[in-house]
Amino acid sequence: MFDPVARAYIASLPEVDTARLPKNALFLAQDRIYQVIEASAGGFHKAREWRQSESTDVALIPGSLPSKYLPVVQHGHVLPVYRSRTALCDGDRPACFVFPTETLALDAAYLDTAMLQSTGAYVRSQDHEAAYAVTDGTRIFRLYYFRQTAHGWPADLSGLRDQPRAFVPRSHTEGPPCWRLLATWTESTGAADMTQPSMRLVDLSDVGGDTVPHIPPDLT
Numbered sequence: 001m002f003d004p005v006a007r008a009y010i011a012s013l014p015e016v017d018t019a020r021l022p023k024n025a026l027f028l029a030q031d032r033i034y035q036v037i038e039a040s041a042g043g044f045h046k047a048r049e050w051r052q053s054e055s056t057d058v059a060l061i062p063g064s065l066p067s068k069y070l071p072v073v074q075h076g077h078v079l080p081v082y083r084s085r086t087a088l089c090d091g092d093r094p095a096c097f098v099f100p101t102e103t104l105a106l107d108a109a110y111l112d113t114a115m116l117q118s119t120g121a122y123v124r125s126q127d128h129e130a131a132y133a134v135t136d137g138t139r140i141f142r143l144y145y146f147r148q149t150a151h152g153w154p155a156d157l158s159g160l161r162d163q164p165r166a167f168v169p170r171s172h173t174e175g176p177p178c179w180r181l182l183a184t185w186t187e188s189t190g191a192a193d194m195t196q197p198s199m200r201l202v203d204l205s206d207v208g209g210d211t212v213p214h215i216p217p218d219l220t
Contacts, residue, residue, distance in 0.1 A: 001031050002031065002180065002181070003180065003187065005177060005180060006177065006180035006181060006185075009177035009178070009180065009181075010028060010077055010181075013028070013077035013078060013079065013080070014077065014078055015075055015076070015077050015078075016075070016076065016077075016078050017074065017075060018034075018036070018045070018047065018060040018073055018074060018075060018076045019043075019045050019060045019061045019074070021036045021039065021047075021060075021076075021078065022036065022039055023036050023037065023038065023039045024036060024037075024114075025078065025079075026050060026078070026079040026114060026115065027047070027076035027077060027078045027079060028076055028077040028079065028181060029073045029075065029076035029077070030073065032049050032050075032056075032183075033049065033050040033079070033111075033181055033182075034047040034048065034049055034050060034058065034073065034076065035047060035048060035049075035050045035114070036060070037057075038066075042065075043061045043063075043064035043065065043066075044064065044065060044066060045059065045060035045061050045064065045066070046058065046059060046060065046066050046070070047060055047073065050111075050114070051107075051110065057070055058070055058071050058072065058073040059071070059072045059073075060072070060073060060074065061074075062074060079115060079178060079181075080115065080178070081115050081116070081117045082112070082115050082116045082117065083117055084116075084117070084118060085116060085118055085120070085121050085134075085136060085139075085141050086141065088112055088116075088121075088134055088141035088142040089141050089142065090167060090168070093166050093167050094133075094140045094141060094142055094143050094166070094167050095141070095142045095143070095167065095170075096142070096143040096145065096165075096167040096168065096169045096170065097142070097143070097144055097145070097169070097170050097171070097172045097174070097175050098145045098146070098147065098157070098160070098169050098170070098171060098172060098189075099144060099145065099146045099147070099172045100146070100147050100148060100172070100186055100188050100189055100190035101146055101147070101148045101150075101184070101186070101190075102130070102146040102148065102149050102150045102155070103150055103184050104146070104172070104179075104182065104184045104185065104186065105131070105132055105144040105145065105146040105172075106123070106132055106144070107179075107182045107183075107184050108144055108172070108175065108179045108182065109123045109132045109133075109134055109142070109144045110123055111178060111179065111182065112134055112142060112176075113134055115178065120136045121134050121135065121136050121141065122134070122135065122136075122137075126140075126143060129145070129159065129160070130145055130146055130147075130149070130155035130156060130157060131143050131144060131145040131146065131160075132144045143167065145157060145160055145169065147190040148190065171189050172189070173187060173189065
């Protein structure tokens, strides 16, 4: 299911007992992203496949009450977190990525938001453009443009190409490797003429600011 880059990324993530994870933590198990939805006393620990229905619920502790009626996922690779909302930025300006499809762009935006330690950020449509944004209502931290709508129609990115912008659009393949864990991931970039063809792709880990998600220290 995963490409070699994703496999290498997964291998770099700590494997933990899922019962140790706090509520809302994300982890990878059975090639799926799960989110802890219950971490109560008495062994009532449950997780659900991220952004899926309760039919995907799993128990995290063998022999617990939930394990009597749910499959058990005892181990998983914990996903890192962004320590601040500004970690999504490209230095002091919004980071911007161009995705082949609207579905992947939206999934990536929701995943970035779910990986934030701080609250207050959310995903919204970006005005009348073919894009989503992660924002706190005042500041935009990251933009997610897409070439094809959810209905399969080509999106109009002429404004992104022709109008001066305070940010540099990059291919989605230059984004964080956690996006490669998404079920909607594709390496394809789509039509090449919708963004600047001579645009230099930048490794976000080398840009000013702490842009790399981190493993919480108590889980390593």
